[in-house]
């Protein structure tokens with residue numbers, strides 16, 4: 001338990017996160033997308049699993065991340081793909097946790 | 110079922126062979142009457158007074174577009190009651206209907222006829238397909254293909270057309286006019 | 292190969308993907324085919340392929356062209372596909388609720404990016420060929436596959452669908468032009484807006500198009516229907532005798548006060564002929580309830596538009612906005628004659644109603660247009676063949692050398708009436724058609740908008756201003 005908690009990385013201030021998709025770039029990590037819906041926070045790779053386009057240029061619709069390029073939709077939380085181009089993999093969601101000093105996530109796969 | 114805006118649901122009970130033969134003869138006789146441009150006779154013999162005769166414009170839409178290719182209450186070629194059909198027929202009766210004088214040569218070809226029973230013993234549901242060829246003057250030729258969903262009502266020994274939905278396969282009508290009934 | 296000078300200096304390094312709006316030229320030899328002195332039009336303008344190409348450049352490449360009614364695309368992402376001349380365009384409502392229009396052609400290999408007629412709430416347009424994806428703002432959002440990721444010359448931000456040069460609305464009607472130098476839409480329409488308001492502004496609630504459109508093909512030159520609507524009520528008596536008989540049980544009626552009231556007005560080639568008879572056109576739709584409805588609104592419309600224009604709303608009347616957008620007041624049909632070569636058009640027809648009209652009145656207008664000015668309609672049915680054969684006969688080499696007569700009503704100019712535009716007395720007149728072709732000749736001759744807006748077809752005030760300046 002303790003060791004796991006130590007793996008958590010601070011992502012950003014909670015105040016920065018809205019209902020849009022925030023792009024966060026951390027030293028040593030690929031860019032991330034961060035959003036909050038109904039009080040729940042979500043952290044995922046900014047890179048669309050289909051063709052590497054940036055998901056933070058997309059939007060949230062009906063509880064899904066929508067890629068702005070070919071409109072693949074990924075369910076918030078489990079990453080299941082809807083309406084995706086063929087071969088589009090699911091989106092990874094990282095375990096995350098809101099703490100007093102910001103949002104933390106475990107950036108393992 | 111007489112609601113013009115409603116598509117045929119899946120009819121499963123084919124009508125018996127006699128009914129089917131009667132309906133087939135009805136549709137062929139109707140087509141031959143139209144070929145002769147006998148429009149008054151067409152109204153009298155084949156068209157019920159409560160006729161709804163509808164042919165929507167066919168839009169090209171994405172498969173996931175819920176509106177679909179057509180929508181009742183929007184633009185249409187025909188959305189006629191008996192009175193409106195009668196107005197069109199009156200024009201054909203004028204010698205100055207120039208698009209029909211000299212006469213147009215017609216061939217109304219009917220095929221793919223399927224006849225189904227409905228819950229109302231007075232009514233049968235009929236699906237058919239058509240090819241309509243019109244030729245005028247020297248080389249002017251127009252061809253339209255499509256399908257129809259008809260409801261026929263029993264009248265005495267025979268039938269009359271009480272509802273017709275016409276769906277052509279063209280998006281842009283590839284003709285200058287539609288000087289016939291389909 | 293490319294018109295931008297950067298291309299030569301940076302040749303081979305990076306493609307220049309900026310939009311190109313073609314420049315106009317000058318075709319005085321084509322302009323001369325319209326002889327205003329003799330009131331004649333040379334038949335070559337209905338036949339010649341080179342003249343047609345010049346029309347695409349000079350007229351359809353520059354004029355404000357009708358695209359859509361605002362009501363067809365109410366929400367962001369709502370779109371429809373139409374043409375400006377032969378150029379296919381997508382018209383789409385933006386997130387800020389403005390409207391923009393783009394050439395429907397992918398900057399990669401040119402494929403169409405939108406195949407459908409219309410749709411709601413599009414997220415963007417993805418090209419079927421290689422999957423390039425464009426936002427509703429026309430910008431390239433991304434491509435299919437990851438191959439461009441490592442390509443240093445690939446500059447996504449500089450690539451997009453080509454927008455029209457200018458886009459604007461007049462009271463619900465959206466127009467656009469491919470010419471960055473064109474004057475504003477209101478300048479282009481000039482005083483003709485006074486006549487457009489008859490249909491667009493006779494009620495405070497504004498207008499809308501009824502859903503859907505009827506499209507058809509006629510093998511005629513686009514100018515025949517355009518000139519027909521700009522001022523040819525003459526043909527109604529002969530061509531449409533059968534339709535009038537079917538609906539009215541009698542002939543077309545221009546009203547008892549024809550001599551006193553009927554006129555033609557023309558502004559920059561746009562024109563309307565009207566008889567001020569209140570309900571003549573509406574009557575031909577065949578539903579007495581519509582006639583009652585128009586009568587019942589006379590007072591309200593007069594309060595809004597004045598007596599003269601209130602009489603125009605339902606009157607026997609027809610109009611064309613140069614070059615190819617026409618309508619029939621009273622019958623409520625609006626249409627575009629898209630050119631398809633010198634001998635073919637694609638016709639698109641809509642029905643315009645006031646938003647505030649009761650539903651059953653809107654429904655009667657919808658059916659009325661269908662019964663009259665639609666391919667199976669009792670009037671339109673007889674128009675097409677006339678225009679087709681007026682076009683086709685000119686395949687005869689000798690035939691097309693023969694003169695055509697456009698001289699009805701020469702000398703009927705009427706400057707006494709307090710009406711905008713160039714006014715001629717009587718609607719049975721070739722005056723608007725002559726001015727339509729004069730405008731056509733101006734577009735052929737002039738390569739700049741100053742000359743275009745100050746020629747013979749300019750409305751009288753403009754001419755007065757010009758003379759004062761000289």
Ligand code: FES
Nearest residue numbers: 048050051067070
């Ligand atoms: S890049 Fe996201 S769906 Fe294609």
Ligand code: FES
Nearest residue numbers: 397399400418421
């Ligand atoms: S032509 Fe459009 S993506 Fe290639």
Ligand SMILES: [Fe+2]
Nearest residue numbers: 526530531674
């Ligand atoms: Fe006409």
